[in-house]
Amino acid sequence: MTNSDEFLLAASEILGPKGLTRDTAAMAPWLTDWRGRFTGRALALASPADTGEVSQLVQLCAQHCVPIVPQGGNSGMSGGATPDENGNAVLLSLRRMNAIRELDTGDMTATCEAGVILQTLQEAAADERLRFPLTLGGKGSATIGGLISTNAGGTQVLRHGSMRAQVLGLEAVMPDGAVFDALTPLKKDNRGFDLKQLLIGSEGTLGIVTAATLRLLPEIGERTVCWAGCETIAQARDLLVHCERELGDLMEGFEVMPAHSLAAVLDHLPDARNPLGTKHPWNALIEWVVPRSAETGLAAKVEAVLESALDAGLLTDAAIAANETQADSFWLLRDTIAPAERAIxxxxxxxxxxxxxxxxxxxxxxxxxxxxxxxxxxxxxxxxxxxxxxxxxxxxxxxxxxxxxxxxxxxxxxxxxxxxxxxWHGSISAEHGIGQMKRDELARLGDPVALALMRRVKNALDPQGLFNPGKLVPVAPGAGSD
Amino acid sequence: MTNSDEFLLAASEILGPKGLTRDTAAMAPWLTDWRGRFTGRALALASPADTGEVSQLVQLCAQHCVPIVPQGGNSGMSGGATPDENGNAVLLSLRRMNAIRELDTGDMTATCEAGVILQTLQEAAADERLRFPLTLGGKGSATIGGLISTNAGGTQVLRHGSMRAQVLGLEAVMPDGAVFDALTPLKKDNRGFDLKQLLIGSEGTLGIVTAATLRLLPEIGERTVCWAGCETIAQARDLLVHCERELGDLMEGFEVMPAHSLAAVLDHLPDARNPLGTKHPWNALIEWVVPRSAETGLAAKVEAVLESALDAGLLTDAAIAANETQADSFWLLRDTIAPAERAIxxxxxxxxxxxxxxxxxxxxxxxxxxxxxxxxxxxxxxxxxxxxxxxxxxxxxxxxxxxxxxxxxxxxxxxxxxxxxxxWHGSISAEHGIGQMKRDELARLGDPVALALMRRVKNALDPQGLFNPGKLVPVAPGAGSD
CATH class of the missing domain: 3.30.70.2740 (Alpha-Beta Plaits)
Incomplete structure (x- = not known):
């Protein structure tokens, strides 16, 4: 038997018939990223049922020097979950591990396995009159494990922070197969290095996230969504600052889109209409939210903020959504920019x-x-x-x-x-991560001290280099590209 | 010349006469932690003027194998900034580096050197009608560098998170002398491993924090402080949940103290009085805050929340501070528990x-x-x-x-x-860190996988083991204590 036959036999013993396949048709959908930018090959698709199986599989991979590419909903934006073309890696799907192990209404936390889909968590929280305060376009496919591995953002970061801010505890399988069990609802814990922070956003290159304890919030009481027209992006920025100062604690999202994007969306969605009727160079979509039991009257407050903004010359025109249906229709315009552009x-x-x-x-x-x-x-x-x-x-x-x-x-x-x-002292990846798409750009533009530290941490935790090779970690100068 | 003479000569060339002393009287106050639990010795006290000097000194220490113990305000709770008794380490004070390099009212951020004292930052923010949302008893001596290195907590974590949540960007000198420059006001940045998170809370064992970019918030508009008497701690917990549900977004602190602590404080402060007149087994101190421009009427809302709590049997009696003086007097009771107990x-x-x-x-x-x-x-x-x-x-x-x-x-x-x-699945250090005080307890009780990972990270970033030796990082089994 070759090394790879031996490996596959042992892997199938660990994972059982449901947990391992080499079937081309079954593997195909997961070998190309959803944007169709990257396609790879894999030795097999492994779908472990629990953390113990992940740990055993990782140990086996370490013995046989088989690389592992972890994957959640395959909805990442940077090719971080797509294997390379060598075909020697195992594609490790976390999708079967989709249990919400616990939803604690007292502590307002949920302990989810990596394969739980974002929307499933949102719905489970809503059933308990709670909410999970992170959302994004791919919520129907993005998994908790993927969101943590990429430190995902979305449209509520303004108020609630990105995925990192939602994670209280973490469970991960490390490159030697050890289970790092830091699942906890503790709000404060200063017992040494905060290793979970290192794993969050590391795109599966240091450890495979298998579960997490996430914070939940009380459900929303009332929301007010408004659409404003601005002459310039500078004016939109001033409007943002005004809103932050006047009603910032309740502001959940502040999104902008130029006239070009709105026009593309209106072309793409035949039934949609411009909330303001007239065309403006820039449009702002603003959402305010009050928690459940807080007093009502949010719309009146928002109206006052918008009126003072109009008086101050910070917007040309504005509309407040009259009801939830209209609020959803405002957000649909925002969420359709990407597909509308792709159609162009x-x-x-x-x-x-x-x-x-x-x-x-x-x-x-x-x-x-x-x-x-x-x-x-x-x-x-x-x-x-x-x-x-x-x-x-x-x-x-x-x-x-x-x-x-x-x-x-x-x-x-x-x-x-x-x-x-x-x-401009900015970042080439604000919320989508590095993956394979931006790895060489990070190597080209990143701070050499930071890059050297990343390599050192990678080598310390994954000395064999088997965890998601070719992703994120910039190759050392002179080491060539792999 | 001995190695140490050579080292001292070169160090004094780097740091100048103001930057290095071996004077016993000058060094003494910094060789014992403020609680008087730990006393050490040092080769010299170094007080660099800027990050460049820190970097040069660290390189020199690496060449001569001289350990470095970084220190801020020397107000830590776990002996993390006190050198051991060998006397071979340099005590590195960051107190001279006390410039607020920038206070950006547009982005609402402050870039501070490590030696800036917490209260100084709070006052500088207030001058711009902003605030820094972390405070604690030692604010008059605690430095930004120390607060970051220990991921300090305090009395506003409930709403604003601990020090980690305030840090947008970081500058640190690594054990090879390289300057890790991640000073940035960026709110979102997913360029690889978030190394600053690893440095926050690492107590100077991985890098020496020299500066940070911190988030600020708009100044407070109004605050309402209340004192409630409860029969049991379970009742106080139910009161907390009630307040979180009803007015959680505005709640900034929820502190409890048993009758024993209040009695000790009243004995210790001759002019103080019990806010409720009568004695209760448990007392809760609750603070609510609204941002500047939000509507007023907070006190009425708080009153409604307390009334519904009374109706629900969640408290026995409650008082709302009538003015700022009374609010301060409530907080003084809370802040005096520690000294009152020490007097006993x-x-x-x-x-x-x-x-x-x-x-x-x-x-x-x-x-x-x-x-x-x-x-x-x-x-x-x-x-x-x-x-x-x-x-x-x-x-x-x-x-x-x-x-x-x-x-x-x-x-x-x-x-x-x-x-x-x-x-009880809790933490032996919620907010005070590990230092030297709890290092062996962490080794005894910590998860072996986490401890092994900490050692590996420490060895990767500080292979010579010169950064704050003997602190935080648990010694490997069989390696003996150092």
Missing amino acids: GPAMQHDISVPPAQMARFIEDAVPQVEARFPGTTAVAFGHLGDGNVHFHVLAPKGAAAGLWERTEGKTISMFVHDLVTR | GPAMQHDISVPPAQMARFIEDAVPQVEARFPGTTAVAFGHLGDGNVHFHVLAPKGAAAGLWERTEGKTISMFVHDLVTR
Whole structure:
């Protein structure tokens, strides 16, 4: 028997017939990332039933030097869960581990296995009149394990923080198979290095998250959603600051989109309409929320804030959603930007942050620079202005060949955008992680001290380099690309 | 010249006359921790003026194998900043590096050097109508660097989180002298491992924090402080849950103290009085805060919450502070527990957390157990019930010899308390860190997988073991104590 036959035999003994497959059709959907940017191959698809099986499989992989690529809902944005083309790695799906082990209404925590889908957790919390305060477009497929491994963001970070802020405790299998059990609802714990923080956002390169204890909040009492039209992005930023000062404790989201994005969405959704009727260069979508038992009257407060903003010249026009249906329709416009753009043609997408106070100036500087340097392109920035994070998309010139354009000019454009962001002291990955897509850009632009530390931590915890190889950790200079 | 003479000569060249001393009188105050529990010796006291000098000194120490013990305000609770008795370490004070490099009112951030004193930052923020949302008793001496290195807590963690939650960016000098520069006001940044999280709470064993970018909040508009009397700690816990559900978003602190602690404080402060007049087995101190521009009327809301709590049998009596003076007098009672107890006699102090929902049952279980097992002692639990964290003090029997008692019976008591906490799935250090005081208890009770990971991370980042040796990192089994 070859090494790989021996390995597969032993793996099937650990995982049973439901837990291991080499069937091409069964594996195929999980070997390409959902954006279709990366496709890889795998020795097998492993779907362990519990943490013990993960641990045994990891030990077996260590013995046989088999790399492991962990995967949740396969909805990541940076190719972090797609294996490479060698075909020597096991693709480790956490989707079978989908139990909510405990939902503690007293401590307001949920202990979930890695494969629990975000929407499932949201619904389970709602059944107990609680809520999980993180959401994003892919909530129907994104898993808790994936959200933690990538420190996912979304549209409520402004008030509640990203995934890191929701994690109280963590369980993970380390590269030697040891189970790091730090599942706990403790709010305060200063017993040495906070190792779970190192695992959060490490994209499966240091440990495989198998479960987590997450904080929950009381359910929402009332929400008010408003749409505002602004003349400039600088005005939208001033509006944000005004709203933060006046009613910031209740503000849950502040998203912006330029006229171009709204037009694309309205073309894409035949039944949708512009909330303001008239066209504005910039649009802001703002949501305020009060917890359940707090007093009512939120809409009146929001109205007062918007009126004072109008008086101060911070917006041109604004509409408050009259009911939940209208509120949902406002959010649908926001959530449809990505598919509406994809329908137009190829685009290079960048998930960037700069110091929040400088975002308006950055956009005003970057958009014309990119469009001048790459004639025919359209640069569009939209998203989480409240977090100092926008999705900066550069749409291809009309008629550009999809696929080819991204690999050639697109790559140059991305480097140009990342250079700009770096000059503005920003981040080339605000919320999507590094994966395989941005690994070399991180190596090119990252602080050498930080990069060297990352490599050292990686080598210390995964000396064989078997956990999600080729992702996140920048290769040392001179070591070549793998 | 001996190695140490050579080292001192080179160090004085780097640091200049203001930056290095071996004067016994100048060094003495910094060689004993403020509680007087630990005293050490040092080769010299280094006080660098800037990050560059820290980096040069660290490189020099690496060359000469000289250990470094970083120190801020020397107000830590676990002896983490006190050198050992060998006298071969440099005591590295960050107190000279006390500049607020930038206070950005747009991004609401402050970039502070490690030696900035907490109260100084609070006052600088207030000057700009902002606030820094962390405070604690030692605010007049505790430094930003020390607060970060120990992930300090305090009385506002309930709403704002501990020090970790305030840190956006960090600058640190690593054991090879490299400057890890991650100073940034970015709210979102997923560029690989979040190394700053590893440094926060690592007590100077992995890196020396030299500066940080901290988040600020708008100043307070109005606060309402209330004192409630409860029959049992379980009732106080139910009151907490009620307040969280009804007005949780505005609740900033929820502290408890038993009748014994209040009596000790009233004995200790001749002018103080019991806010309720009558004695209750338990007292709760609750603070609510609204941001500046929010509507007023907080006191009325708090009154409604307290009335419904009274109706539900969750408290016996309650008083709302009529003005700021009275609010301060309520807090003074809370803040005087520690000195009032010290005036009574020796005590073993434990800073523990358990799952918040179980804290009442833990106290009901632990207090009689400890008092029965150690006749003559009095067990007292007080503090941050809202965080599931209390200070669990065991007062010596009357007439116990201070010093001797702590070293003999006291040590047995602490092990007993820590065993209890561990059985309740709690933490033996909720907010005070490990330092030298709890290092061996962490080694005894910590999860072996976590301990092994800590050692591996320590060895990877500080292979010479020169950064704060003997603190925090549990010694491997069989390696002996150092």
